[in-house]
Amino acid sequence: MAEPLLRMTLIGKRFPGVQALDDAGLEVLPGEIHALLGENGAGKSTLIKILSGAQQPDTGTIEFGGQMVTMASPHDAQRRGIVTIYQEFTLAPNMTIAENVFIGREPGPGVFVNWRKMAAETRAITARLGLELRPMSIVRELRVAEQQMVEIARALSMKSRLIVMDEPTSALSSSEVEKLFRIVRDLKAQGLSIIFVTHRLEEVMQVCDRYTVLRDGRLVGSGSIADATIDGIIRLIVGRQVSALFAHREETDVGDVVLKVDGLFRRGNAQDQNASVLADVSLEVRRGEIVGIAGLVGAGRTEMARAVFGADPFDSGRVLIEGREVHIRSPQDAIRHGIGLVPEDRKQQALFLALAVRTNLSMASHMKILHWGMFIDEEAERAMVEEYRKKLNIRMASPEQLIASLSGGNQQKVTLARWLALGPKVLIVDEPTRGIDIGAKVEVHNLLFELARSGIAVIAISSELHEVLAISDRIVTMREGRVTGEIKREDANEEILMSMMTLSAKAA
DSSP: OOOOSEEEEEEEEEETTEEEEEEEEEEEOTTOEEEEEOOTTSSHHHHHHHHTTSSOOSEEEEEETTEEEOOOSHHHHHHTTEEEEOSSOOOOTTSBHHHHHTTTOOOSSTTOOOHHHHHHHHHHHHHHTTOOOOTTSBGGGSOHHHHHHHHHHHHHHTTOSEEEEESTTTTOOHHHHHHHHHHHHHHHHTTOEEEEEOSOHHHHHHHOSEEEEEETTEEEEEEEGGGOOHHHHHHHHHSSOOSOSSOOOOOOOOOSEEEEEEEEEEEOOSSOTTSEEEEEEEEEEETTOEEEEEOOTTSSHHHHHHHHHTSSOOSEEEEEETTEEEOOSSHHHHHHTTEEEEOSOHHHHTOOTTSBHHHHHHGGGGGGSEETTTEEOHHHHHHHHHHHHHHHTOOOSOTTSBGGGSOHHHHHHHHHHHHHHHOOSEEEEESTTTTOOHHHHHHHHHHHHHHHHTTOEEEEEOSOHHHHHHHOSEEEEEETTEEEEEEEGGGOOHHHHHHHHTSOTTTO
């Protein structure tokens, strides 16, 4: 076996009250795709931040290219050829592709930028990736997959030897994932090494060469993908036998219709003001029922959820709660009528990262815990947080811990607890398990089942068809802003759903 390009040995890192890493390690060979695996909170992010120079280890050593090194800063790591592409992109949305690729390193004499040279070099890099993107296009106008390619192009412009990809497929469609895999394999063929951080084990088996598993901040296993099985890797990740990646919904009795969406229509988006974002969308959800919404990226699932919740306007159509039409012009209206939304991007749209767990959990229920109608009853608030900490098994040091420091699965539990405490009639969850680990997925699914058993009508939007099949009573498919079909869970499989999702809008 070749000498490792990267060797991290006995890495330790402690934060107040938390031992994030304890004798952790990682070895990456030249020209390989290496999976870094583990539950949320296992130490993956801390290890990557140490490698990228964003944090300093308390103990341990790093060798890169056969030399002992210290990553004093992200710039230092980049200078050595280590570039990290984080799950939350670091692009400047109002700048061009070329400006983002060469930001801070623009070619040209002195303070002047040679725009022609910058555009030409950007075009050469994107061609290397097999992309047809105009260098002077504005980044905010690109699709998520295209923005990710800009991040990769920027990494290549830095003459990288090692690229770290943090959850690179979490927001991509299946066709976009295949395109990314082709690019990753091409980069490997060109001699680059790639660390692939993901929770999707089927993708690990498909694209990676070797793997490393962290658990509770420790290195617990590594090896060749060719010699591994998904079940074996799961046992390493969670430390116990896991018979399935998802919980399964048992047969349940459902009640009367709680939410009815009738003929929802919305025209216009950032790219095309005449585009039909939603076109005659109609569906209903009953008390105690979980309705799954399936569709490819751009199908209008999130747009439908945001319109029902009042986060985005719609041009025509009706929303009825328990048979009565309600007028929703804002999220406050939706909450008042008993509708809650757990959005797709919890960090940008659901959580206040600079605030404590306590505040994030209780904020939707402040009217329930006011003292004298004016002040928050802190004792009642603490009791509420403690109740849902136990009920949802939220792992946190204390209610005053910043929510930004929790794992993704625990952040999602806090978001769900916020609505559970409020007691909505309808709860819409958009990508409920995106970016969280296997064990936390099962916990979130069981929580959705518990919400339905309590009488809440649940809409669950997911890009993962096996998740939709596992948790839903009924499944509605969408394409191009239209509903293309509806099917009972017991009559559905992935092939049938894919066929329904890819029906032309005219055929629907």
